[in-house]
Amino acid sequence: MMHTYPSRIIEQAVEEISKLPGIGKKSALRLALHLLKRPETQSLQLAHALVQLRTETKFCPKCHMISDGDLCGICASTKRDEKILCVVEDLRDVMAIENTGQYTGLYHVLGGIISPLAGVSPSDLHIDSLIQRIASGEFDEVILGLSPTMEGDTTAFYLTKKLAEYSIKISTIARGIPIGGDLEYTDEITLGRSIVGRVIYE
Amino acid sequence: MMHTYPSRIIEQAVEEISKLPGIGKKSALRLALHLLKRPETQSLQLAHALVQLRTETKFCPKCHMISDGDLCGICASTKRDEKILCVVEDLRDVMAIENTGQYTGLYHVLGGIISPLAGVSPSDLHIDSLIQRIASGEFDEVILGLSPTMEGDTTAFYLTKKLAEYSIKISTIARGIPIGGDLEYTDEITLGRSIVGRVIYE
Incomplete structure (x- = not known):
């Protein structure tokens, strides 16, 4: 055999x-x-x-995104809104957000997400340099662009605590029923969140 | 963007x-x-x-199976039944059959399967050397160990025609309801074949 x-x-x-x-x-x-x-x-x-x-492969020294040159194309651009910073897990998220065409700010790539199960702790991620960028006072708002998963929420919670001492607006990407999604077939946690986090018509 | x-x-x-x-x-x-x-x-x-x-990577000059040495381990073995030859598509099939422990004969690896859609014609496969092995008269039986798919059946049909002129027993691996399979949920083509090809108790 x-x-x-x-x-x-x-x-x-x-x-x-x-x-x-x-x-x-x-x-x-x-x-x-x-x-x-x-x-x-x-x-x-x-x-x-x-x-x-x-x-x-090289990484942008500012946002840690993969880049061929010294600074990545987004950090080097003069056409971005330099007052808003979006924190993401990795390059795929940057590409996904860029493809929407709805965001013109800068990025900060963590290079992973806090996951005790996978053995990823905050010190494995680009969190120190994020704090430095925020501490420099150059940004008005930081958007936590993390997936609505256990790890994403843990990371968001950790970052929120770390950033609390700086006077910066912290926001998160909206969670709710996907566009085109069927309310009847949405899982109850998403549906529950979208009721609690409902948006009031102004 | x-x-x-x-x-x-x-x-x-x-x-x-x-x-x-x-x-x-x-x-x-x-x-x-x-x-x-x-x-x-x-x-x-x-x-x-x-x-x-x-x-x-080298290939066995007799059966065309991937091999490190000159002859593959099966062709070089003295413990195999040298009167039976099993024709298969590729190495994975050899490994699957060997793992059953139910076959002690030799193999012939075609290196693919006839598929007009994928552009694979008989001349792309090790069919000439198969004919030569059969023509030498050293085998009593050739088993067509091909998958019961459109391509497998086409290849089996082609080989059956090619081998018709030699006085050798040609057989095919049995098709039917898998062991442990549920008759009720078996697709109708398999079920139909297993009725037509029923085995009579002796």
Whole structure:
């Protein structure tokens, strides 16, 4: 019986690929066999991109977003509202918010979210530099753009406490029923929150 | 608005990762950001494993299975039934059948399956060498171990025609209701086949 792989090379590839989140041994083997059927250049380019990603990626010294140059494009821009700062978990959130076209302020990328279960504590995140930016007094408002999850709420609570001593307006992105969402099928926690946090017509 | 990535390096990584089957741009970005948070060695080891996989993997000259040495472990073994040959699509099928512990014969790995939609024709597969192995007269039976899908059936039909001129017993793995499966919830094609292909008690 073959409980192991017929080749050390493929076993090693499966081992490394399956270290990625959400990819099990079976999917890893499927991906490895796929690469074996494709031209050699595809695997080499993928490998090269991964090495570059991890060894050459730079981060903006102001907002910690991934950036090719020194300052990122948003921090370097003169067209942004430099009085508003939006705190987010990572680059994906910046891209999602930028794609709405509704926000013109600056960002601060935490590089993660407080999660005792995943072993992520406040000291693992870019919180000290956030406090410094707020302490400098250059911002009027800080928006906590964190996901409405247990970890997001924990992080928001921690930041709110930390920022309490500075005279800055703190806000959070609105939570409620998604546009186009069906009230009847909304989970009760979201629905409850959207009633408590109702917006009064003015 | 940022419709593109803030860094050429991350864009390139996303581009290459999302060429893998079943991984879209969003998942690719998630994987890239994950690697950026992990130690550098993980990305370098993954890249190294991918290069090795594509440049150093060897194939058994007899059955075309991936193998480290010259002959694969199964072809080199003296404990296998050398009169039975099982034709399969790829390595995963060999591993699945070996794990059952119910088969002691040899294998022939086609390296794919006939699929006009995916542009895979018989000439892309190891069919010529299969015919040669059968023509040599060393086998009593060839088992078509192909999936009961449109492509699997097409390939089985093609091989059956090709092998018709040789005096060899051709069989296929049994199709029917899976063990533990519920007759009521079995799709009608499977159920229909399992009635037509019923096994008579002897």
